[in-house]
Amino acid sequence: MSTETDTQTEKPVVLELKNLQTHFFTDMGVARSVDGVSYKVHEGQTLGVVGESGCGKSVTALSIMGLIPRPPGKIVGGEILFEGRDLTKLTEAELRKIRGKEIAMIFQEPMTSLNPVYTVGDQIMEMMLNHEDITELEARERAIKLLEEVGIPSPEERVDNYPHNMSGGMRQRVMIAMSLACSPKLLLADEPTTALDVTIQAQILDLMNKLQKERNTAIVMITHDLGVVAETCDHVVVMYAGHVAEKADVFSLFENPCHPYTIALFKSIPDLVGKGGRLFTIDGMVPSAYNFPEGCRFQARCPFATEQCNTKPPMEEVEPEHFVACHHWREAKAYYAKEDAKEDAQQVEQEGAE
Amino acid sequence: MSTDSNNSTPMLQVRGLKKYFPIYKGLFRSLKGTVKAVDDLSFDLHAKETLGIVGESGCGKTTVGRSLLRLIEPTDGEAHFMGKDIFQLGASELRSFRKNMQIIFQDPYSSLNPRMTIGSIIGDALELHGIAQGDDKFEMSKELLVKVGLQASYINRYPHEFSGGQRQRIGIARAVALHPSFVVCDEAVSALDVSVQAQVINLLQDLQDEYDLSYMFIAHDLSVVKHISDRIAVMYLGRIVELSECDELYKKPLHPYTQALLSAIPEPKPRRKKDRIILRGEVPNPINPPKGCHFHPRCPIATAQCKIGTPPVLREVGPGHSVACHLV
Numbered sequence: 001m002s003t004e005t006d007t008q009t010e011k012p013v014v015l016e017l018k019n020l021q022t023h024f025f026t027d028m029g030v031a032r033s034v035d036g037v038s039y040k041v042h043e044g045q046t047l048g049v050v051g052e053s054g055c056g057k058s059v060t061a062l063s064i065m066g067l068i069p070r071p072p073g074k075i076v077g078g079e080i081l082f083e084g085r086d087l088t089k090l091t092e093a094e095l096r097k098i099r100g101k102e103i104a105m106i107f108q109e110p111m112t113s114l115n116p117v118y119t120v121g122d123q124i125m126e127m128m129l130n131h132e133d134i135t136e137l138e139a140r141e142r143a144i145k146l147l148e149e150v151g152i153p154s155p156e157e158r159v160d161n162y163p164h165n166m167s168g169g170m171r172q173r174v175m176i177a178m179s180l181a182c183s184p185k186l187l188l189a190d191e192p193t194t195a196l197d198v199t200i201q202a203q204i205l206d207l208m209n210k211l212q213k214e215r216n217t218a219i220v221m222i223t224h225d226l227g228v229v230a231e232t233c234d235h236v237v238v239m240y241a242g243h244v245a246e247k248a249d250v251f252s253l254f255e256n257p258c259h260p261y262t263i264a265l266f267k268s269i270p271d272l273v274g275k276g277g278r279l280f281t282i283d284g285m286v287p288s289a290y291n292f293p294e295g296c297r298f299q300a301r302c303p304f305a306t307e308q309c310n311t312k313p314p315m316e317e318v319e320p321e322h323f324v325a326c327h328h329w330r331e332a333k334a335y336y337a338k339e340d341a342k343e344d345a346q347q348v349e350q351e352g353a354e
Numbered sequence: 355m356s357t358d359s360n361n362s363t364p365m366l367q368v369r370g371l372k373k374y375f376p377i378y379k380g381l382f383r384s385l386k387g388t389v390k391a392v393d394d395l396s397f398d399l400h401a402k403e404t405l406g407i408v409g410e411s412g413c414g415k416t417t418v419g420r421s422l423l424r425l426i427e428p429t430d431g432e433a434h435f436m437g438k439d440i441f442q443l444g445a446s447e448l449r450s451f452r453k454n455m456q457i458i459f460q461d462p463y464s465s466l467n468p469r470m471t472i473g474s475i476i477g478d479a480l481e482l483h484g485i486a487q488g489d490d491k492f493e494m495s496k497e498l499l500v501k502v503g504l505q506a507s508y509i510n511r512y513p514h515e516f517s518g519g520q521r522q523r524i525g526i527a528r529a530v531a532l533h534p535s536f537v538v539c540d541e542a543v544s545a546l547d548v549s550v551q552a553q554v555i556n557l558l559q560d561l562q563d564e565y566d567l568s569y570m571f572i573a574h575d576l577s578v579v580k581h582i583s584d585r586i587a588v589m590y591l592g593r594i595v596e597l598s599e600c601d602e603l604y605k606k607p608l609h610p611y612t613q614a615l616l617s618a619i620p621e622p623k624p625r626r627k628k629d630r631i632i633l634r635g636e637v638p639n640p641i642n643p644p645k646g647c648h649f650h651p652r653c654p655i656a657t658a659q660c661k662i663g664t665p666p667v668l669r670e671v672g673p674g675h676s677v678a679c680h681l682v
Contacts (some may be wrong), residue, residue, distance in 0.1 A: 030471035052547040052548065052549060052550075053547055076591075076644030110387045137522065163375075167636055167637075169636050170636070197410035197411055197574065197616045197637070198410070198574065198615060198619060199410060199614060199615060199618045199632075199633045200410075201615075201618065201620070202620075202630060202632050202633075203632055203633070204628075205620070206632055222392060222476060224547065224548065225620065226548075226622040227619065227621050227622045228575075228620045229622070230620065230621060230622045230623055230624040231620045231621070231624070233619075250624045251624050254622065254624050264549065265548060265549060266622070268548055268551075268552035269548060269552075269577065269622060270555070270577045270578050270580065270581035270582075271577065271581070278556050278559070279555055279556055279581070280552065281549065281552045281556060282549040282552075283518060284563050285517055285520075285549075286547075308428040333398065
């Protein structure tokens, strides 16, 4: 168990990233995909990492797993502390002992992340046979039990199925069974439900939640779906272009978003309650990883940007355990508060007229 | 968006649309069954209206859109549009008819020809339909690019030089180039990031106002569909199970499948914990759908009546609100 304890939540810290920097050195230049990311994950809790494509959320996860292709990728700075040990300093052989056993990962694509020429049973058993001293028969028994636990009907037969015999939702269940085979302390879930239908997504999230409660696993949930974050996460990190824009517990982030990017992101999702009208948009698009601007990386799309934004904004504590990296978050908040008030007033007027 | 469109005669009337895909197996490719991808679908689409079509993968929503444009040949049915039955048109007639109906595809990465410049992707449609040639064509293509929020100077570039959102704008420019009155948006914003998705949805709505377009908006993201649609059809295994005005559907879903589908949407509100209906099992195989109501094996309220006979038919239960369920 961890030696560190966070005073706020009283739960031990399983994973801590300190100023992690993962860069890719390619012919086109240096892509600073992850550039100074810090966060903590506590035992039995879920940390959500949100952001648009290219913000570095998956590269962060791959860095933790030690799965960054080298070259061109390289962890150029920072620490990945897993139960006090810095994973960036370990050799490949030492990492292999941890990977799969202590830290497991669920990938986005259940269609492509299973090996099509092995049965699902073999793939689940491989994990156990590699990491634990058990016989093949015992491993098979445990694989069947795991399949049952993740809700696959008639697991005794399904264990000998190949991935192509299964639907997307079933394959994702197999992925989960595989990742849980050695009861890891930390589970990295990279968009685990993005490729699934909404009713199947509900089943899978429910399952992950149940298994987390039983096993007290720490989960890093990487997603772009703010709905999934709201329903599953305890803490949230919002990433933009390789930087952390804002981090907080899920309630303060959703009720009191402070970074102009976070606010805009929330405003641009179509609402299930409200109706019609124009959606709020963020002008422009995410800059390319090869030429991120100096300082704040959101400045080109930010209506509040000034010259000051050319220097990297520090992490400021807005309220306890709620951090934002923006020079102008106060202005942004004040501005959007006024806008919202105006909109509400208009709506009341409209309703009155009707 | 229109509100009074329901009173006018529908612009597109679809009756009994069926699309069965045969399955051939074995050495002699003998017929082993059929996939009833779309089974007996009837609905109307009014002018300037957006009809949302939602459902899980494999429910046939894409097949509906493609058969209406005759990109795949329907097995049976009628689709009356501008006084003609789309399904009866001959090859040359169909080609000129396509001016009136267009499609925006899901994947902006694979739906644009990588060897064609943006100018020819948009301009070819204009030329083939005899609308413009040469310099005129060039100018019109540029205008269209500006209209969808891109720079006119992009006209000589190739698709790989653009981001996903920009490519989707190019796909939209191509679709509206011929001033169609009916556009099928097949998961048109599904592949885009949230902030870019909002831009493209706004663009679609602006174009609808400007060109008086009718959209058939096919998507699996229920909050996007709600935002953009006037009416929504919910599909399950090739059939419409519920069809209603947008607000009514979300406030008062009647079919148990619609109820489960709506309750499964994760909402970006951490304090609101919903009583979620979690469906058991998965969408059954459409080659061999369950007898009776196709939904009964997953339905929380199914009775003996649901397990036998033919699937329940879509019937009107309130003004503009139809449901296919024995128990409603």
